[in-house]
Amino acid sequence: xxxxxxxxxxxxxxxxxxxxxxxxxxxxxxxxxxxxxxxxxxxxxxxxxxxxxxxxxxxxxxxxxx
Amino acid sequence: xxxxxxxxxxxxxxxxxxxxxxxxxxxxxxxxxxxxxxxxxxxxxxxxxxxxxxxxxxxxxxxxxxxxxxxxxxxxxxxxxxxxxxxxxxxxxxxxxxxxxxxxxxxxxxxxxxxxxxxxxxxxxxxxxxxxxxxxxxxxxxxxxxxxxxxxxxxxxxxxxxxxxxxxxxxxxxxxxxxxxxxxxxxxxxxxxxxxxxxxxxxxxxxxxxxxxxxxxxxxxxxxxxxxxxxxxxxxxxxxxxxxxxxxxxxxxxxxxxxxxxxxxxxxxxxxxxxxxxxxxxxxxxxxxxxxxxxxxxxxxxxxxxxxxxxxxxxxxxxxxxxxxxxxxxxxxxxxxxxxxxx
Numbered sequence: 001x002x003x004x005x006x007x008x009x010x011x012x013x014x015x016x017x018x019x020x021x022x023x024x025x026x027x028x029x030x031x032x033x034x035x036x037x038x039x040x041x042x043x044x045x046x047x048x049x050x051x052x053x054x055x056x057x058x059x060x061x062x063x064x065x066x
Numbered sequence: 067x068x069x070x071x072x073x074x075x076x077x078x079x080x081x082x083x084x085x086x087x088x089x090x091x092x093x094x095x096x097x098x099x100x101x102x103x104x105x106x107x108x109x110x111x112x113x114x115x116x117x118x119x120x121x122x123x124x125x126x127x128x129x130x131x132x133x134x135x136x137x138x139x140x141x142x143x144x145x146x147x148x149x150x151x152x153x154x155x156x157x158x159x160x161x162x163x164x165x166x167x168x169x170x171x172x173x174x175x176x177x178x179x180x181x182x183x184x185x186x187x188x189x190x191x192x193x194x195x196x197x198x199x200x201x202x203x204x205x206x207x208x209x210x211x212x213x214x215x216x217x218x219x220x221x222x223x224x225x226x227x228x229x230x231x232x233x234x235x236x237x238x239x240x241x242x243x244x245x246x247x248x249x250x251x252x253x254x255x256x257x258x259x260x261x262x263x264x265x266x267x268x269x270x271x272x273x274x275x276x277x278x279x280x281x282x283x284x285x286x287x288x289x290x291x292x293x294x295x296x297x298x299x300x301x302x303x304x305x306x307x308x309x310x311x312x313x314x315x316x317x318x319x320x321x322x323x324x325x326x327x328x329x330x331x332x333x334x335x336x337x338x339x340x341x342x343x344x345x346x347x348x349x350x351x352x353x354x355x356x357x358x359x360x361x362x363x364x365x366x367x368x369x370x371x372x373x374x375x376x377x378x379x380x381x382x383x384x385x386x387x388x389x390x391x392x393x394x395x396x397x398x399x400x401x402x403x404x405x406x407x408x409x
Contacts, residue, residue, distance in 0.1 A: 006296075007296075029243070030243065031238050031243045040304050042304075042309070043239035043240060058298055060298065063220060063248070064194045064215050064248060066100060066101060066103075066190055066191055066192045066215055066216055066261070066264075
């Protein structure tokens with residue numbers, strides 16, 4: 001199946017959780033905010049939230065400079 | 067109170083004269099006065115916030131001028147702390163408001179004093195540890211705060227209204243990322259333009275809050291990448307629903323209570339480490355100058371003393387802090403401090 005991450009299509013093998021996808025895309029351990037189909041998925045649900053074909057994700061890495 | 071100078075701002079209908087009067091009667095804390103803080107302090111002073119308290123731990127360097135718009139080459143030559151230089155410039159910009167400069171590191175031991183009497187906190191800090199402390203203080207006191215953060219050409223902002231919106235801890239449940247795991251201004255660089263975007267939005271959020279226009283406050287994480295031309299808004303309202311957030315739901319305040327947070331900090335984009343020695347507060351800079359004169363090149367003004375020695379520059383503040391420039395190695399910084407200033 002495919003999901004869209006920040007506007008780009010990414011092929012993934014189901015079943016796939018948000019956490020697994022983040023790990024495979026190199027976001028492990030980084031502070032991120034994740035939205036799936038315009039709804040935010042809290043950090044403590046990343047490991048249980050299963051993605052479906054066509055899901056649209058926005059992944060924001062939170063930044064601390066200023 | 068004469069509000070003539072704000073006539074253009076008052077013509078903006080949602081503010082009006084009443085909103086402007088509210089701004090004049092309000093007090094804001096600009097927490098950190100580097101890049102974001104410069105714009106925040108400048109914008110809020112011109113907009114007529116009646117009382118602005120500026121706290122910053124750092125002093126000026128030439129590479130700050132690329133993006134820290136309040137400051138001049140003369141400030142750098144004078145070796146001024148940022149808070150002092152900011153106050154001097156802002157008083158020339160708007161003499162009808164009050165500005166207080168505090169040269170200090172924001173910590174669990176002083177944050178409640180810093181927010182005392184304040185109506186809104188705007189975030190000009192450069193690290194998440196301090197932001198988690200601000201978040202705790204905000205929730206505890208009920209004072210709203212406006213987060214802003216930037217790296218490269220990307221920046222984000224969110225507004226925290228205690229007991230209403232999601233807080234920083236709701237958004238970052240794992241806490242601040244460990245040092246070294248996220249890009250800094252040093253590694254990824256920083257464009258001044260994204261700073262201007264983010265700080266301007268933060269200042270507008272502050273003005274909504276302070277003028278009494280809470281309905282206009284954003285409930286979203288607003289994310290800008292002005293190089294890739296992407297603007298995103300992430301709705302945060304669902305984060306608070308059913309959340310057991312340690313900060314805004316359980317009021318545990320780990321940063322405010324001093325259970326979390328570190329004493330030493332690598333400064334963003336500075337190749338420098340800040341050390342904090344609360345026991346050394348009240349140290350005499352004149353006595354220290356005499357002691358160090360034979361050791362290396364020493365310079366001093368009323369606010370700080372700088373010693374160039376070995377391959378680093380050591381700056382000592384009277385509040386018991388030191389910034390060791392030329393290293394990001396905390397243990398090296400500590401050993402240099404111990405060697406020349408003492409334990």
